[in-house]
Amino acid sequence: MKSRQWLAMAAASVLAIGVAACGSSNNDNAGSTGGGGGKSSGTADGAGSTFAAPIYQQWGSTLKGDGATINYQPVGSGAGIAQLTAGTVAFAGSDPPMKPEEISAAKKKGDPVHIPVAFGAITVSYNLSGVKSGLKLDGATIADIFLGKVKKWNDPEIAKLNPGTSLPSSNITVIHRSDESGTTKGFTDFLQSYSSEWKSKVGSDKTVKWPTGTGAKGNDGVAAAIKQTAGSIGYVEQAYALQNNFTTADVKNQSGKFVAPSLESTTAAGEGVKVPSNLQFTIINSPNPAAYPIASQTFLIVYKDDCKAGVLKKADAPALGTFLNYAVGQGQSVLGQLQYAKLPSAIQTKAQDAVKGLQCNGSPLGGSA
Amino acid sequence: MEARSLELRGGRSLLERSPLSGIGDKILRWVLTALAAGILALIAFFFIRLYVEAKPAFDRFGIFGFTFDNNWDVSRQIFGALPLVVGTLITSAVALLIGVPVAVGTALYVTEFAPRPIRAVLSFTIELLAAFPSVVLGLWGVYVLIPKLKPAEQWFSDTFSFLPFVGGPVAGPNYFIGGLLLAIMLIPIVTAISREVISTVPAEHKEAALALGATRWEMIKMAVLPYSRAGITGAAMLGLGRAIGETIAVTLVIGNAPQIGKQLFDQGYTLAAVIANEFGEAASDPVHRAALIAAGLVLFVLTLAVNAIARLLVNRGVHGRRATKEAAPA
Amino acid sequence: MTAMPVVSARRRRSDLVARGLLATAAIVALIPLVLVLFYLVKKGAGALSGTFFSSDPTGAFLGNQGGVKSAILGTIELVALATAIAVPLGVGVALYLTEYGRDKPFAKVVRYFVDVMTGVPSIVFGLFIYITLVLTGVSGTGFAGWKGSVALALLMLPVVTRASEVVLLLVPESLREAALALGAPRWRVVARVVLPTALPGIVTGTLLAVARAAGETAPLLFTSAIVNGTNFNLNERTNSLPIQIFNDITQPNNQLVERAWGAALTLVLMILLLTLVARLVSRRSRLT
Numbered sequence: 001m002k003s004r005q006w007l008a009m010a011a012a013s014v015l016a017i018g019v020a021a022c023g024s025s026n027n028d029n030a031g032s033t034g035g036g037g038g039k040s041s042g043t044a045d046g047a048g049s050t051f052a053a054p055i056y057q058q059w060g061s062t063l064k065g066d067g068a069t070i071n072y073q074p075v076g077s078g079a080g081i082a083q084l085t086a087g088t089v090a091f092a093g094s095d096p097p098m099k100p101e102e103i104s105a106a107k108k109k110g111d112p113v114h115i116p117v118a119f120g121a122i123t124v125s126y127n128l129s130g131v132k133s134g135l136k137l138d139g140a141t142i143a144d145i146f147l148g149k150v151k152k153w154n155d156p157e158i159a160k161l162n163p164g165t166s167l168p169s170s171n172i173t174v175i176h177r178s179d180e181s182g183t184t185k186g187f188t189d190f191l192q193s194y195s196s197e198w199k200s201k202v203g204s205d206k207t208v209k210w211p212t213g214t215g216a217k218g219n220d221g222v223a224a225a226i227k228q229t230a231g232s233i234g235y236v237e238q239a240y241a242l243q244n245n246f247t248t249a250d251v252k253n254q255s256g257k258f259v260a261p262s263l264e265s266t267t268a269a270g271e272g273v274k275v276p277s278n279l280q281f282t283i284i285n286s287p288n289p290a291a292y293p294i295a296s297q298t299f300l301i302v303y304k305d306d307c308k309a310g311v312l313k314k315a316d317a318p319a320l321g322t323f324l325n326y327a328v329g330q331g332q333s334v335l336g337q338l339q340y341a342k343l344p345s346a347i348q349t350k351a352q353d354a355v356k357g358l359q360c361n362g363s364p365l366g367g368s369a
Numbered sequence: 370m371e372a373r374s375l376e377l378r379g380g381r382s383l384l385e386r387s388p389l390s391g392i393g394d395k396i397l398r399w400v401l402t403a404l405a406a407g408i409l410a411l412i413a414f415f416f417i418r419l420y421v422e423a424k425p426a427f428d429r430f431g432i433f434g435f436t437f438d439n440n441w442d443v444s445r446q447i448f449g450a451l452p453l454v455v456g457t458l459i460t461s462a463v464a465l466l467i468g469v470p471v472a473v474g475t476a477l478y479v480t481e482f483a484p485r486p487i488r489a490v491l492s493f494t495i496e497l498l499a500a501f502p503s504v505v506l507g508l509w510g511v512y513v514l515i516p517k518l519k520p521a522e523q524w525f526s527d528t529f530s531f532l533p534f535v536g537g538p539v540a541g542p543n544y545f546i547g548g549l550l551l552a553i554m555l556i557p558i559v560t561a562i563s564r565e566v567i568s569t570v571p572a573e574h575k576e577a578a579l580a581l582g583a584t585r586w587e588m589i590k591m592a593v594l595p596y597s598r599a600g601i602t603g604a605a606m607l608g609l610g611r612a613i614g615e616t617i618a619v620t621l622v623i624g625n626a627p628q629i630g631k632q633l634f635d636q637g638y639t640l641a642a643v644i645a646n647e648f649g650e651a652a653s654d655p656v657h658r659a660a661l662i663a664a665g666l667v668l669f670v671l672t673l674a675v676n677a678i679a680r681l682l683v684n685r686g687v688h689g690r691r692a693t694k695e696a697a698p699a
Numbered sequence: 700m701t702a703m704p705v706v707s708a709r710r711r712r713s714d715l716v717a718r719g720l721l722a723t724a725a726i727v728a729l730i731p732l733v734l735v736l737f738y739l740v741k742k743g744a745g746a747l748s749g750t751f752f753s754s755d756p757t758g759a760f761l762g763n764q765g766g767v768k769s770a771i772l773g774t775i776e777l778v779a780l781a782t783a784i785a786v787p788l789g790v791g792v793a794l795y796l797t798e799y800g801r802d803k804p805f806a807k808v809v810r811y812f813v814d815v816m817t818g819v820p821s822i823v824f825g826l827f828i829y830i831t832l833v834l835t836g837v838s839g840t841g842f843a844g845w846k847g848s849v850a851l852a853l854l855m856l857p858v859v860t861r862a863s864e865v866v867l868l869l870v871p872e873s874l875r876e877a878a879l880a881l882g883a884p885r886w887r888v889v890a891r892v893v894l895p896t897a898l899p900g901i902v903t904g905t906l907l908a909v910a911r912a913a914g915e916t917a918p919l920l921f922t923s924a925i926v927n928g929t930n931f932n933l934n935e936r937t938n939s940l941p942i943q944i945f946n947d948i949t950q951p952n953n954q955l956v957e958r959a960w961g962a963a964l965t966l967v968l969m970i971l972l973l974t975l976v977a978r979l980v981s982r983r984s985r986l987t
Contacts (some may be wrong), residue, residue, distance in 0.1 A: 611911075615820070
């Protein structure tokens with residue numbers, strides 16, 4: 001027995017030493033010993049929107065070669081803002097712009113600056129055998145479906161918009177999000193601008209009391225539910241619709257046109273939207289005739305002076321600066337591959353100006369362009 | 370025996386302990402008591418800290434209002450947790466009803482009936498169930514259980530609709546699947562500990578029963594079960610704890626509808642699931658955040674109540690039967 | 700020779716029925732295990748490869764996404780530290796309850812609250828540590844690996860305590876009394892007689908707790924966070940398998956999803972290995 005105990009302890013210590021030795025040879029991955037020189041070195045931590053997570057993680061891995069380490073935690077827009085306010089991250093990702101209460105809470109540390117970085121489409125996906133992509137739906141009809149008033153696929157409301165299509169008489173199963181999300185906020189924003197009943201009964205928020213339907217967690221949960229349930233309809237981000245080969249609806253926009261969700265129609269949603277100087281805008285229900293109406297924006301939010309706010313060390317400023325410059329500059333070219341739409345040039349210029357105005361302890365933030 | 374041989378130099382008896390060895394005992398007692406007290410202090414601190422964070426929600430809705438109002442509406446900032454409490458109770462009850470008999474039955478089979486060679490392998494394999502991360506079981510539930518069980522659930526619902534709480538359309542994710550997943554999660558715990566307990570029943574008890582002519586099953590009823598009753602209850606408590614507190618797996622398969630479902634196969638919500646679903650976004654909204662922490666606190670109190678009731682039930686049974694000195698106290 | 704009492708048909712029947720039911724219970728318990736394992740292997744085996752184990756996740760969405768090395772090492776670190784905290788504390792409290800506390804009111808209260816703690820959702824422990832350790836910036840950093848370990852230790856503690864207590868109580872009083880009668884001091888009795896006798900049971904309880912802790916995501920989300928790169932400084936953010944799985948599995952990228960399943964399979968295999976080793980090392984004859 002005793003010898004067995006010694007054997008176990010010996011094995012454990014060998015394992016521990018092995019693990020430590022294995023790790024120390026890779027130490028250059030952690031911390032601020034940048035490989036690419038001082039221009040971009042450092043570590044910047046961020047958290048927030050799950051919608052934009054693939055973008056930031058992709059950008060972060062590209063910039064690692066320059067010596068910048070970007071850590072991003074996709075915990076939700078609200079959590080990201082909370083962490084920025086609490087001081088545990090240097091930047092936050094959020095789909096909706098900050099609410100007035102959130103801004104006043106953040107003001108204790110500094111002035112929050114919104115930097116738009118990308119747009120994405122929220123598709124209305126359905127699982128209906130025999131019906132191809134492009135079913136025409138408008139805001140009022142979608143609202144009625146999600147209210148539970150329209151229960152069958154061949155309801156006159158849907159048939160009216162799709163005269164040439166034969167619709168089955170099966171029941172509609174509504175799938176919605178059970179967790180809080182900027183995607184839900186965007187979707188419900190759209191619904192309430194076309195349905196006064198939705199506005200008064202349900203409203204628009206990151207999570208609402210859904211009148212009908214099944215709740216699933218995350219875009220992936222909704223996608224799985226749509227995939228498994230014949231006759232279902234739900235809202236998911238473009239990337240998930242593409243991943244699962246969903247059939248998606250063409251939605252009527254403000255100008256009366258039925259538009260399919262695509263990169264072009266999503267970028268178009270950003271054009272023609274009035275953008276205030278503080279860059280806090282949304283592109284839901286854009287007036288542009290070519291726009292897909294259920295498109296959402298996403299921001300990176302930082303303090304005007306992150307270092308003074310205590311969320312960023314001076315040594316890490318180049319990393320954040322490089323990241324932000326890349327976001328509103330070269331990084332835009334990668335968005336298409338990730339299924340996000342890039343900023344229209346007018347907004348991109350405004351975003352670049354906003355980044356140029358950022359500081360660290362009074363001097364410019366730095367980092368390479 | 371002569372007294373002389375027990376005497377050491379100086380007249381001390383061999384059986385007398387040196388004064389130093391008393392210190393070891395004192396230290397041990399002191400350290401262990403301090404540990405136990407420390408744990409209590411930690412739990413108290415835990416409770417108080419959470420209460421402080423949850424206070425804004427209790428201030429706005431009142432403690433009873435928060436716990437017993439049937440309206441969880443986040444966008445309107447109304448937080449009444451009754452549907453969550455009910456959901457937690459239903460899924461835990463289903464989990465216990467399914468999981469504990471299976472687990473105890475398995476433990477009995479493994480220790481009493483399984484052929485010797487496969488005994489170790491079998492018990493090891495069951496414990497493997499505990500190795501699955503909860504997110505994996507939840508996803509398996511979503512992709513496999515929900516679609517595969519739906520037809521059977523619908524059949525059950527239609528055939529037995531005369532029973533209370535059964536009947537009506539079957540939602541994909543529902544209370545039953547939540548309870549079933551929880552049962553799967555608590556089986557390894559309850560089995561493993563029950564097995565430990567059952568295997569320590571003294572052979573004399575079992576042999577005595579067999580010698581009286583009892584069949585194997587009767588021997589179990591007479592000798593094994595009464596002896597292990599308290600230990601098995603302890604195991605079931607651990608299983609119950611797991612069921613009440615499980616977060617991620619349940620979130621994925623219960624449908625997350627803040628309503629009190631009318632039947633077993635309806636969607637529902639649990640206290641733990643609401644925290645997992647909403648905490649991310651709620652972090653920046655003080656009232657919502659307080660409401661979620663308050664939900665955690667309600668869960669804590671719920672566990673307190675359930676444990677107290679279970680203890681009462683068990684103690685009433687055990688006190689009558691304690692005969693031998695070696696029976697384990699509750 | 701006196702004749703053995705005849706076993707009536709009814710009693711024989713109920714014996715057979717009972718055997719059948721118990722065997723069925725065992726099979727029922729095994730079914731989900733087999734199904735889940737099968738599903739896990741089906742979805743995750745494809746991701747396992749040399750690079751899977753030897754390279755860190757790059758964080759990239761397209762192109763080379765890397766493996767999960769930092770997650771594997773991170774899990775080992777975090778769980779090892781959590782076990783080192785929880786097991787001595789848990790066994791210590793269990794010893795107090797069985798040796799000194801017994802039926803005293805104080806012990807009853809401790810036992811009751813430890814039971815209650817098993818029901819606290821893992822996410823609440825994570826939040827508690829977030830509020831008390833992360834936000835306050837203890838030891839100079841926000842998120843840190845060791846804070847995640849503390850959250851995991853809180854999760855493991857009640858399980859270890861309760862399971863150990865159950866087993867320690869089953870050590871026969873006669874064994875203790877014999878040792879005491881031989882003149883051994885109490886602490887010696889505990890160290891040399893009680894603990895070794897109960898060791899297999901304590902190991903069982905510990906393994907259950909470790910399996911639970913290794914697979915939990917929620918406590919780590921708010922405490923140790925994620926980092927794409929091997930990091931041995933537990934005072935900084937540390938990656939771990941559950942977090943890696945949680946992140947990857949929700950992505951709209953089939954390779955990342957497959958990597959997540961591969962990571963899940965790896966985690967299960969790691970726990971399997973640990974259980975095997977621990978059982979072999981602690982094998983002792985049973986009390987009967």
